[in-house]
Structures are given as structure tokens and as C-alpha cells.
Amino acid sequence: MARAIIVLLFFLWQPAMAADPEWGLAFARGTESKETDILKLTYRHPLKDNGAWWMPTYAQLGASLWRVPDIRGTTQRFDVNATPVWRSDTSWGYVEGGIGLYLLSKTVNNDENRLPSSLEFGSHIGAGVRFGRSSSIGLAYQHLSNAGIKQPNGGIDLILVQYTLSMGR
Numbered sequence: 001m002a003r004a005i006i007v008l009l010f011f012l013w014q015p016a017m018a019a020d021p022e023w024g025l026a027f028a029r030g031t032e033s034k035e036t037d038i039l040k041l042t043y044r045h046p047l048k049d050n051g052a053w054w055m056p057t058y059a060q061l062g063a064s065l066w067r068v069p070d071i072r073g074t075t076q077r078f079d080v081n082a083t084p085v086w087r088s089d090t091s092w093g094y095v096e097g098g099i100g101l102y103l104l105s106k107t108v109n110n111d112e113n114r115l116p117s118s119l120e121f122g123s124h125i126g127a128g129v130r131f132g133r134s135s136s137i138g139l140a141y142q143h144l145s146n147a148g149i150k151q152p153n154g155g156i157d158l159i160l161v162q163y164t165l166s167m168g169r
Contacts, residue, residue, distance in 0.1 A: 020168030021045050022058075028142065028158040032112040033069060038158065040064040044085065056084035060098065069110045078105040081122060093129040093136060098122075102144060114154035117146045126160065134166045 022044040030036030042062040049057065059082070066077035083100025102122050108115040121144070128138025140162065145155030 020166045022164045022166050024162050024164040026160045026162035028064075028160040030068075030113065031157040031159060033110065035067075035069045035074065036113065036156065036158075037067045038064050040160075040162075042162075042164075044164070056098070057087045058085040059083075060085050060100070066104075066108075068108055068113075071109055075106075077108065079103060079120075083122065083124075091130075093127065094138070095127045096138075096140075097125045108156070113156045114152050115144065115146065115156060116152060117150040119146060119149065120144045121147050124160070126162075128162070128164075136164050136166075138162045138164070 022042075024040075024042040024044065026038075026040040026042065028038040028040065040062055041064070042060050044058040044060045046058055047056055049055075062079075062081045062083070064079045064081070066079065067074060068077055069075075079102050081100055081102040083098040085096055085098040087094050087096035100122050102120040104115065104118045104120060107118060122142055124140045124142040126138050126140025128136045130136045138161070140160040142158040142160055143155060144158070146153050
């Protein structure tokens with residue numbers, strides 16, 4: 001795990017090559033509950049590259065539709081989210097990570113997951129490959145939790161598959 005983090009930090013340190021806005025569509029599934037599905041629409045706006053490795057390369061805004069089990073049966077939730085993303089682009093694809101805020105329409109309470117507050121923090125790490133000059137497909141691991149704001153803070157882990165389309169290439 002430590003090696004993977006070091007490799008990711010090396011890739012994130014490299015200056016970003018992409019400078020075009022992107023639209024993305026992602027499908028996520030919960031790792032603990034196969035009944036948790038999320039459909040996410042994202043917009044990524046490139047940020048000015050000032051050469052500092054610690055500055056994010058993109059600002060991502062998103063909205064998601066959730067299908068999640070609850071104590072009363074399967075229900076729907078919505079969220080809006082904002083995430084600074086650190087990404088290193090190469091000729092073949094990208095490696096990225098991000099930490100952001102999520103505002104859920106309603107809390108989640110089931111046997112596998114508990115998100116007891118509407119304000120959640122989401123972090124992700126992922127990689128993707130390019131298809132041509134304007135699109136890519138990626139895979140990411142994401143964790144959402146409230147960072148201990150309200151207990152019990154069970155959180156939820158997700159695997160995401162995302163397709164992005166660059167608007168300038």
C-alpha cells in the first residue's frame with residue numbers, strides 16, 4: 001500500500017498536460033452492499049498550473065442519483081458535490097486523486113452502511129486510459145464518510161467506472 005501511495009504521489013507531482021474542460025458520466029457500486037448503485041454526472045474545469053505540486057489541477061462539480069437499501073426498503077437519494085482533483089496526464093491516460101464535499105438529500109441507514117449526516121466527505125484515487133484525443137475511461141476507488149461529525153460514522157466504499165469527454169480537443 002505504501003508503494004502505491006508513493007507511485008501516486010510521484011505521478012501527481014508531474015505538471016498537468018490537460019487544459020480542457022471535461023464532462024464525465026460515472027457508475028458506482030458499493031463494495032459492502034451490491035444493492036447500492038450511484039449514477040454520477042460531473043463537470044471538470046482545469047485550474048491554472050502555477051507549477052506547485054500541491055495545487056489541484058481540476059475543480060470538479062457533480063450531481064448523483066443513488067439507489068440504496070434503507071431500513072424501509074430500497075430508496076433513492078441525490079447528492080451534489082465539489083471536489084478539487086490532482087491529476088497527472090500522460091500520453092496514454094492519467095492517474096488522479098481528490099478529496100471533496102458531498103451534500104446528500106437524505107441520510108443513509110442500512111445493515112452495511114450508515115451515513116448519519118447529509119454532509120459527507122468523499123475521497124477517491126483512480127486511473128484511466130485515453131481513447132483518441134478527446135475521451136477516456138477510468139476506474140476509481142472512493143470512500144464517503146462524515147469524518148466523525150455525527151456517530152455512527154460507518155461510511156461507504158465505492159468502485160467507480162467513469163467515461164469522460166474533453167470539450168476542447
